[in-house]
Amino acid sequence: xxxxxxxxxxxxxxxxxxxxxxxxxxxxxxxxxxxxxxxxxxxxxxxxxxxxxxxxxxxxxxxxxxxxxxxxxxxxxxxxxxxxxxxxxxxxxxxxxxxxxxxxxxxxxxxxxx
Amino acid sequence: xxxxxxxxxxxxxxxxxxxxxxxxxxxxxxxxxxxxxxxxxxxxxxxxxxxxxxxxxxxxxxxxxxxxxxxxxxxxxxxxxxxxxxxxxxxxxxxxxxxxxxxxxxxxxxxxxxx
Numbered sequence: 001x002x003x004x005x006x007x008x009x010x011x012x013x014x015x016x017x018x019x020x021x022x023x024x025x026x027x028x029x030x031x032x033x034x035x036x037x038x039x040x041x042x043x044x045x046x047x048x049x050x051x052x053x054x055x056x057x058x059x060x061x062x063x064x065x066x067x068x069x070x071x072x073x074x075x076x077x078x079x080x081x082x083x084x085x086x087x088x089x090x091x092x093x094x095x096x097x098x099x100x101x102x103x104x105x106x107x108x109x110x111x112x113x114x
Numbered sequence: 115x116x117x118x119x120x121x122x123x124x125x126x127x128x129x130x131x132x133x134x135x136x137x138x139x140x141x142x143x144x145x146x147x148x149x150x151x152x153x154x155x156x157x158x159x160x161x162x163x164x165x166x167x168x169x170x171x172x173x174x175x176x177x178x179x180x181x182x183x184x185x186x187x188x189x190x191x192x193x194x195x196x197x198x199x200x201x202x203x204x205x206x207x208x209x210x211x212x213x214x215x216x217x218x219x220x221x222x223x224x225x226x227x228x229x
Contacts, residue, residue: 004156032215043117044205046217089156093214099169100145100214104156 006105021108023090027071031095120221132194137206145209
């Protein structure tokens with residue numbers, strides 16, 4: 001069973017701080033890497049889906065990079081705002097079996113204090 | 115475009131009782147997933163459907179959990195009898211037609227508390 005690890009487990013920052021999280025995964029059987037944001041009492045929503053080594057994606061103040069050879073992805077938030085407070089989930093599309101199953105990490109919970 | 119609808123949002127039951135969750139996917143999305151998210155852990159796949167066929171149910175505790183997807187549209191997940199360790203958020207998600215790299219669209223989840 002593939003294992004996806006995220007760190008840190010939780011993070012408390014002040015408004016305006018920049019922060020980053022790590023997602024580690026086995027580089028074999030890689031198909032795609034997803035990042036989701038899950039705010040309390042809402043649905044998880046997709047931030048990025050990356051498939052190519054060296055991919056970099058950006059949406060506003062949030063960006064992500066991917067290294068499939070060494071098996072990691074970073075998510076960066078520049079100038080954190082209170083509305084960025086959420087759990088950030090990383091997930092790997094398992095390339096074996098052709099089912100497209102997503103295997104999730106345990107998440108990083110971010111709290112941004114005003 | 116309407117999102118993934120789930121109900122109920124919250125459910126509290128005693129252990130050994132039964133419970134059912136319902137999911138209405140985005141129209142046209144063939145792939146449907148049920149995930150279980152226990153507090154402090156990442157979502158764990160319980161079952162994956164492609165239309166109304168089961169693709170993967172290897173982590174579904176089949177002695178107490180069952181799921182079906184009638185006519186390849188709505189899906190229900192049932193737990194009977196419930197155990198304390200079933201307390202979790204049950205997420206339904208669907209995937210569109212962007213292939214295996216496509217993003218998932220989630221419902222808001224059904225939060226189950228077993229006392």
